[in-house]
Amino acid sequence: AGRSSCMQPCAELGNQPAAGSVAMIIEGILLEICAAGVGTTSKQLIAYSEHVRKKWVFHIGASMNIFVGPIIDASAYAYAPQVVIAPFACLDIIFNALSAPYTLRWQEERLSWKHIVACVLVAAGAALTSLFGAVTDHVLTVSQVQAQLTKVSSIIYYCVEIAVIICTTLCFKWQYLSNLARGAAFGVVAGILVGNVFFVKCFICIVRSSMETGDFHAFGTLLPYLLLAGAGASALSGHMYLRMGLAKYKGVFMITIFEGAHISSACLSGDVVMEEMRHADWWRYVCYWMSISLIIGGIMIINTTASQSQLNRPIVRQDSDLEQLPSGGNVLDDSCPLEGSGCEPRPRSGLSPA
Numbered sequence: 001a002g003r004s005s006c007m008q009p010c011a012e013l014g015n016q017p018a019a020g021s022v023a024m025i026i027e028g029i030l031l032e033i034c035a036a037g038v039g040t041t042s043k044q045l046i047a048y049s050e051h052v053r054k055k056w057v058f059h060i061g062a063s064m065n066i067f068v069g070p071i072i073d074a075s076a077y078a079y080a081p082q083v084v085i086a087p088f089a090c091l092d093i094i095f096n097a098l099s100a101p102y103t104l105r106w107q108e109e110r111l112s113w114k115h116i117v118a119c120v121l122v123a124a125g126a127a128l129t130s131l132f133g134a135v136t137d138h139v140l141t142v143s144q145v146q147a148q149l150t151k152v153s154s155i156i157y158y159c160v161e162i163a164v165i166i167c168t169t170l171c172f173k174w175q176y177l178s179n180l181a182r183g184a185a186f187g188v189v190a191g192i193l194v195g196n197v198f199f200v201k202c203f204i205c206i207v208r209s210s211m212e213t214g215d216f217h218a219f220g221t222l223l224p225y226l227l228l229a230g231a232g233a234s235a236l237s238g239h240m241y242l243r244m245g246l247a248k249y250k251g252v253f254m255i256t257i258f259e260g261a262h263i264s265s266a267c268l269s270g271d272v273v274m275e276e277m278r279h280a281d282w283w284r285y286v287c288y289w290m291s292i293s294l295i296i297g298g299i300m301i302i303n304t305t306a307s308q309s310q311l312n313r314p315i316v317r318q319d320s321d322l323e324q325l326p327s328g329g330n331v332l333d334d335s336c337p338l339e340g341s342g343c344e345p346r347p348r349s350g351l352s353p354a
Helices: 002-014 019-052 055-077 083-102 112-133 142-149 152-174 179-192 197-211 223-246 251-274 282-303 317-321
Strands: 331-333 345-346
Touching: 019 055, 019 251, 055 083, 055 112, 055 223, 083 112, 083 251, 083 282, 112 282, 112 317, 142 197, 142 223, 142 317, 152 179, 179 223, 179 251, 197 223, 197 251, 223 251, 223 317, 251 282, 317 345
Parallel strands: none
Antiparallel strands: 331 345
């Protein structure tokens, strides 16, 4: 009896996060905040490169987005569970919303009450998911990582994600989506792809396990390199969709959609593929996904600001273009936000040769 009475408090104590574990989680959160700042800067540089048509600016932003940000992000996942770290990517939304009116002035960004409400919902959802998510992190060996990635639930997750991306891409090609839905789809697909952080998480687990045991035979197998290839392919393809979206839509709209999808995808893969919530109580699990719904609610609010989402760039004409004007002195207004979107060029008067 004395043994059993002693074991119960000890078991309860084991369920509590250790001081070292909490410190590591805090370090991981701080690294993710830095990654969010780098992410905001890189995406705004990409948007700026589309405005000034300078490739070197784009390459700087792309390098930060593809290499610097993911390295800091991966470091964060080395310290804390995926379901805890991933929601803090929402800080990218807040940083962008606060800075875009000053850094992206040509887009005429304006913070409306809808943007503020959406940012509050996303931030609250992220904070709550971190509260109700896992508080301990398990270092998996290479065999355990392989077992996680080949589970039936993991394979179903991969298949569903691939099907969503293929269907969305076909909708782009066949022009089934409206302008607003097309912009949202760009952000969602990019966020889903970049949200596949389980590749990085599994690779970090193998590295940590090898360093702790001193056994590096795992790197003689193909799995670590496949994980790196998957992480790189996800980042590059997500970056491609994000660039297409930023070329047509404003930063506050596009990056909010992107980060919301990124957070949701990362949390879902952490739950399904990595099973980081498998030992959570039912109420904790429900509260966690209710918190995710706050993030999705913020995305839906951003979607209602459709009239402010698209870029309207002025058309720059050369003198040679003016010499070829129709007899009426009109030019075609070809500022449709997206090709093939259903809007027709309209005559625009008022321009005449100098």
